Amino acid sequence: MYPANFDYQKAASVDAALQAMADNPDLKVIAGGHSLLPAMKLRLAQPPALLDIFNLEELKGIKEDGDFYVVGAMTTHADVLRSQLPLFPEVAGWVGDPMVRNRGTIGGSLAHADPSADYPAAALATGAEFVIRGMGGERTVGADEMFLGMFESAVQHGELLTHIRIPRGISASVYEKYRHPASHYAIVGVAMARHADGQIRAAYTGAAEKAARLPKLEERLNAGQDAGTGLVEGADMLGDRFASAEFRAHLVDVLSDRAAKRLG
Amino acid sequence: MNVTMNVNGKPYTRDVEPRTLLVHFLREDLLLTGTHVGCDTSQCGACTVHVDGEAVKSCTVLAVQADGMDVTTIEGIGTPGDLHPLQTGFWEKHGLQCGYCTPGMIMASAELLKHNPSPSEQEIRYHLEGNYCRCTGYHNIVKAVQHAAEIMAQGGQAGGQAADD
Numbered sequence: 001m002y003p004a005n006f007d008y009q010k011a012a013s014v015d016a017a018l019q020a021m022a023d024n025p026d027l028k029v030i031a032g033g034h035s036l037l038p039a040m041k042l043r044l045a046q047p048p049a050l051l052d053i054f055n056l057e058e059l060k061g062i063k064e065d066g067d068f069y070v071v072g073a074m075t076t077h078a079d080v081l082r083s084q085l086p087l088f089p090e091v092a093g094w095v096g097d098p099m100v101r102n103r104g105t106i107g108g109s110l111a112h113a114d115p116s117a118d119y120p121a122a123a124l125a126t127g128a129e130f131v132i133r134g135m136g137g138e139r140t141v142g143a144d145e146m147f148l149g150m151f152e153s154a155v156q157h158g159e160l161l162t163h164i165r166i167p168r169g170i171s172a173s174v175y176e177k178y179r180h181p182a183s184h185y186a187i188v189g190v191a192m193a194r195h196a197d198g199q200i201r202a203a204y205t206g207a208a209e210k211a212a213r214l215p216k217l218e219e220r221l222n223a224g225q226d227a228g229t230g231l232v233e234g235a236d237m238l239g240d241r242f243a244s245a246e247f248r249a250h251l252v253d254v255l256s257d258r259a260a261k262r263l264g
Numbered sequence: 265m266n267v268t269m270n271v272n273g274k275p276y277t278r279d280v281e282p283r284t285l286l287v288h289f290l291r292e293d294l295l296l297t298g299t300h301v302g303c304d305t306s307q308c309g310a311c312t313v314h315v316d317g318e319a320v321k322s323c324t325v326l327a328v329q330a331d332g333m334d335v336t337t338i339e340g341i342g343t344p345g346d347l348h349p350l351q352t353g354f355w356e357k358h359g360l361q362c363g364y365c366t367p368g369m370i371m372a373s374a375e376l377l378k379h380n381p382s383p384s385e386q387e388i389r390y391h392l393e394g395n396y397c398r399c400t401g402y403h404n405i406v407k408a409v410q411h412a413a414e415i416m417a418q419g420g421q422a423g424g425q426a427a428d429d
């Protein structure tokens with residue numbers, strides 16, 4: 001047995017899940033389990049009780065609502081890959097491998113806010129919005145307010161991320177990634193999108209403690225200039241045995257240049 | 265907790281701890297030891313099986329999460345007398361040396377061929393990114409999958425359970 005023991009229950013609905021979490025603060029949500037179970041197998045996480053929301057139909061699938069696509073949090077990476085969403089299908093194609101994509105979910109990834117995850121860069125570049133529900137009701141959080149730190153998103157204990165709203169007016173988008181050869185996570189990823197008003201938004205992931213916009217890059221591209229270099233000068237970069245902070249900063253420049261050229 | 269699963273077409277009910285991984289349920293409760301465990305980090309793909317027709321890493325699914333579902337393992341896709349085209353392909357093209365990764369390779373490839381009956385070399389390599397082989401250098405694995413695709417294109421049937429999952 002790899003993981004420590006725990007209680008397990010399946011949620012019958014979002015409302016029932018929120019009530020169960022209010023009644024038992026020990027409950028930990030499990031979605032696709034593809035970040036949580038690897039951590040539990042290594043006993044880096046030992047939740048006493050799991051609440052499974054993976055099969056909740058109300059959290060699956062993609063709908064259109066005015067100027068937005070509304071993506072259920074339990075939509076798998078595989079379904080995102082096959083969808084008509086802007087930018088996210090290309091990004092999903094870079095997540096893990098086919099088996100990971102069959103189980104892992106877009107909501108699980110974004111709520112988890114792994115600094116090496118791919119979607120956060122796409123959420124920032126597209127200006128996605130996050131619908132978060134708690135016992136007190138529902139709130140919507142913008143992408144720029146979603147990623148707070150390493151493994152820390154705006155989703156609070158006792159809340160569920162239910163939907164991701166992605167603007168429909170995006171005319172072009174690209175994702176460039178330099179990935180870790182074994183884990184497949186991003187060492188650096190750069191996402192870019194041209195919005196309905198013609199403005200380009202860009203963001204990076206993997207290189208720092210959280211995904212973030214690239215204001216210098218956006219300014220240059222929107223002024224018709226090249227991406228250039230020094231895009232994250234002064235920012236705190238992650239350095240580890242796979243890639244030094246300097247190398248990651250360099251990769252942000254290189255991948256931004258490639259992304260800008262592909263975006264055209 | 266009680267779980268009931270259809271594994272390779274047969275129903276099984278067992279009492280398991282919630283922490284039981286699907287791969288351990290298959291190997292230790294049902295004694296279906298064709299599904300292998302090659303790593304502790306959800307990366308190697310040796311444990312790949314199909315759950316409701318989709319390839320998953322059974323080391324990263326709890327047995328209780330697969331309650332009520334249809335599971336197909338390497339034991340379910342062919343028999344020694346009636347090999348699945350992928351099994352024939354791996355045999356004919358020497359797609360294995362030690363064989364440890366082969367069940368996972370075959371289950372992952374079976375999902376690919378279901379959606380894409382004549383994949384290019386690049387598509388095969390992309391689809392097998394979650395399956396690690398430490399012997400072959402992958403070249404013969406690609407040939408094995410191409411060989412299987414040819415057999416299937418010529419009407420060679422997928423034997424066993426994978427045909428209808």
Ligand SMILES: Cc1cc2nc3c(=O)[nH]c(=O)nc-3n(C[C@H](O)[C@H](O)[C@H](O)COP(=O)(O)OP(=O)(O)OC[C@H]3O[C@@H](n4cnc5c(N)ncnc54)[C@H](O)[C@@H]3O)c2cc1C
Nearest residue numbers: 031032033034035036096104105108109117118161184185
């Ligand atoms: C081998 C491997 C390779 C991978 N490679 C990549 C990669 O290249 N890029 C990448 O981005 N990711 C990668 N991943 C991670 C994968 O994308 C995960 O699926 C994802 O990070 C988490 O989604 P999940 O549905 O599996 O969430 P889970 O693991 O079930 O949950 C993750 C965390 O989020 C919480 N949570 C989940 N859903 C909600 C919700 N709706 N509301 C509130 N909290 C919630 C859980 O409580 C938990 O703390 C990889 C994983 C593996 C195993």
